[in-house]
Amino acid sequence: MRSLLTRRDLLAAGTGLAAAAALPALSGCASLAAADSDPDTIVVHTQLGTTAPGSPTYLSALDRFRKENPGLKVKNLINGDDLGQVYETSRLARKEADVVMVNLYDKTLAWTDVDATVDVMPYLDDWGLRDRVLPAALSAWTDGKGRLRAFPYFATNWPVAFNRALLDKAGVDEIPTTGDDLIAAARKLRAKGIAPVTVGGNDWTGQKLLAQIIQTFLSQDEARHVYSTGDFGSRGAREGIEYFTTLRDAGVFADKAQGLTSDSMNTQYNTQAAAIQSAMSSALAKVPEDVARHTEVGGWPLADGGAHEHPTIIRAFTLIGFWISPNGVRKIEHVEKFLRFMYRPDTVSRFIKESGRDMALRTDTVSTGFPLVAAAQRLGSDVSEVLLPDVYVPPAATQPLITATSTSFTKGTSAAKVRAALESAYRSA
Incomplete structure (x- = not known):
């Protein structure tokens, strides 16, 4: 019974x-x-x-x-x-x-x-x-x-949305596919007063993007171990954290990203205040038609020596x-x-x-009436998939991880401190 x-x-x-x-x-x-x-x-x-x-x-x-x-x-x-x-x-x-x-x-x-x-x-x-x-x-x-x-x-589907019109305005000729491309694009966008990558660094959207970036150097099996145990000490996890902090300190993310939420992230992208966002399909479905016409979807740019062949998305x-x-x-x-x-x-x-x-x-x-959702569904061999960590993170660590995410998006926080914040979130689990 x-x-x-x-x-x-x-x-x-x-x-x-x-x-x-x-x-x-x-x-x-x-x-x-x-x-x-x-x-x-x-x-x-x-x-x-x-x-x-x-x-x-x-x-x-x-x-x-x-x-x-x-x-x-x-x-x-x-x-x-x-x-x-x-x-x-x-x-x-x-x-x-x-x-x-x-x-x-x-x-x-x-x-x-x-x-x-x-x-x-x-x-x-x-x-x-x-x-x-x-x-x-x-x-x-x-x-x-x-x-x-x-x-x-x-x-x-959780790809990356790129506003082609804003990239063109800033003189970015190609969708960034590498970290170096993304840093170079961010500099040009900022010079035009446009935020590069908007992200809810103070909620679950930032947590997911941080996890995606860390997985740049992790296979799916390695990622399962990291997010199940909270052990971010492996070489791949440490390299992923360092990649994240390099992008962050190079100005890739919107100003004060550590205080933004999913709502402010979507608002920045949908009003064309920001050129790039990591957007799940429900967010893609809400992109206004005049912005969607100029939006391309793809993956998160790779770093040299990463574990994946192509820019990454989450499915x-x-x-x-x-x-x-x-x-x-x-x-x-x-x-x-x-x-x-x-x-x-x-x-x-x-x-x-x-x-x-x-x-x-x-x-x-x-989804013929939702072109960006349909475009994300069609993404195939040009992207690699990484894990959504939700089903592996112990329930007691979920909210502490969001707090650690806000710390991680705070400019100047060292890779070692980011790792410590992530691992401390698991201590209560």
Whole structure:
């Protein structure tokens, strides 16, 4: 019999919840009333429904699902970045949602282990949906014990966007493909009053770009070891950190990058205040048409002696999945209808066409209305792929790593101090 989630389980998993204090504070919220007693109501806890990319398509899909299943209701609970903590708090009260739509990152890495959600592999097979999932996505969502944490859904391509018009204005004739090219381009851009590379050095976007640059000198197996253990002392990791600090101190990144966020990064690029950004597909989908016309996508420039043949990008399949909770198991027939509907080719195609989302599922649909997303999908042999570290970083190290990232983007911080900051983030893990 599956054991019940305990307060100790959540705290041991690194959630940091002060559950006794949190429950009274949230007692008036819908999140703690999530477990609807109506057996014909599915409760879905999601980050879609407001301004998140794909929200209009998702809400429209729910309307169609309700019309096709008139006796079945869907109740939507919406949270942003705090979804993980809110869900865990509701689970402690045994009032969690039936289905959770969230990425594999930070707190969610521990959910299957502490019985906050269930292994969905048996359902994937019983419902005949395995062939709908891309093999790479299935692998990414499967843990070391062979359990499928959630039904894969959204994926992402994470290339580098280059504003060709701004580069031309600064006299940069070619898209930079090496570190030396990038430094030279940054100098020319700055001379014209244009920020070179904008990045959210104070949040997750900076963390991801820093990890990508460090991997310049790491194979994927070496990168898995580094981000699983926090050991940045290998030759490749040290060379990657030194490459990062060389670029940073040469003025490659926007001024005061250590204080920027993903929002300020996107604003700088979309208003043409900056010429380059590392942009996941959801950000590419929001680039205004007049900027997108002058944007080319490619990889992060290489350094001499790097471990990769081509400039690098990140491709990941863990952006959003459908997790099933213990409460959801009690309504599993209804959950099956919902998942089958969301996996239907016509539903999947609408997310691609209407929202520019990359999917972790098999599909022939292309984001024709989102040219930069489509261009990123076409990137092939001209780029090399590096790891998204999210599934390897221990949950307790996630937020400390973001703090270390801000330190790393602070100009003048030595490579040794960057390494120390990154390694110290793991000490609490």
